[in-house]
Amino acid sequence: MQSKSLDGLFQELLENEPIFKNKEVLRHSYTPDSLVHRDDQINSLASILVSALRGDTPSNILIYGKTGTGKTAVTRHVGIELERKGESLGLSCKVVYLNCEVIDTQYRLLANLTRQFGEDVPMTGWPTDQVFFKFKETIDNERQVVIIILDEIDKLIKKGDDVLYNLSRINTDLEKAKVSMIGVSNDLKFTEFLDPRVKSSLGEEEIIFPPYDADQISDILHERAQIAYKPDALDEMVIPLCAAFAAQEHGDARRALDLLRVAGEIAERENKSRVEEQHVKGAQEKIEIDRVIEVVRTLPTQSKLALYSVMLLRNNGYKNVTTGEVYNVYRQLCLQVDMDILTQRRVTDLMSELDMLGIVNAVVVSKGRYGRTKEIVLSVPINSTKKVLFEDYRLKPLEFFKPVLTTQLHL
Known part of the structure; x- marks a missing residue:
């Protein structure tokens, strides 16, 4: 029964009118016959x-x-x-x-x-x-x-x-x-x-x-789009939007090509005959989430524990958490899974590394006579990130862990 329904689904998807002529020209592995602006x-x-x-x-x-x-x-x-x-x-x-x-x-x-x-x-x-x-x-x-x-x-x-x-x-x-x-x-x-x-x-x-500027990326996309897509498959704002997003990423033409391809894939899944601005925005979000998830997956275990500490605080109503609060929860997690507890200074360094990777946003703020601390805001979607963290067998036992949230823990 299952195979029949899948067979019908595949047949239905095959009958949808494709908007691509040759999707492969939008992949990194493709070497074009001519290269503009190089x-x-x-x-x-x-x-x-x-x-x-x-x-x-x-x-x-x-x-x-x-x-x-x-x-x-x-x-x-x-x-x-x-x-x-x-x-x-x-x-x-x-x-x-x-x-x-x-x-x-x-x-x-x-x-x-x-x-x-x-x-x-x-x-x-x-x-x-x-x-x-x-x-x-x-x-x-x-x-x-x-x-x-x-x-x-x-x-x-x-x-x-x-x-x-x-x-x-x-x-x-x-x-x-x-x-x-x-x-x-x-x-x-x-x-x-x-x-x-x-x-x-x-x-x-x-x-x-040197990096490409937005106009140069736009030229590259126009050239590839003529080979990749059927005529009139792209709304007039699609290529400028892809180019603008990629120009923000230090002139990354690969990013632009990924956006143009993924936007088309999203449009095809929706059975649309044209790629529109909304599909590019959806592609930007999907690519960013995929990138972050891949980065999180390859983090060392101690960095994952520090990140999960921020997520637990966020789940408990903390919006801008401090490094001290993160360290208190981090210590509890380490004890729970029998991991070595790093010093607070080292955990602060781990937070700086997560900040550089774009996973959190850490800002130094002054607390007056109490000195300075870092306030940390998550920059990643909680549910998908949590799912990736629990792929690590060492963190799996923490899935339902409830931290003790006090100013000072006596361990």
């Missing part, structure tokens, strides 16, 4: 990499810029065109793209690189030196220039920069092949943690990607 960066990158088409080793490059400024799209676009041009000239030019948020250890990076060239290397089990030797041996079988793009390279160096040191000096051990690296990062300061020798060899050239 000519300077494309030209800079191409002028460095053209050495590969002469059979020379291009300089290593570091690319910086905030999230959604086109770094990955430009790098992949230029890489694709470089491979095409190399093929037409009869040159072997291979561009390898790896995301270091996913491939975040030296071993996995080298294993993935080697696999890109057709060698079967296990994802665990070999000594790292053996994998590195295998990679060198594999690429040096023929005359070729290999460009390695390491996206979110800062995630990799948090676990050490040995692999970057080895890769930046690999050319001295190669006879036929030549290797160049492109590091892409949102963090302008990540090179401060690098070994000076790695820093000098990796950052031979640097390219900075």
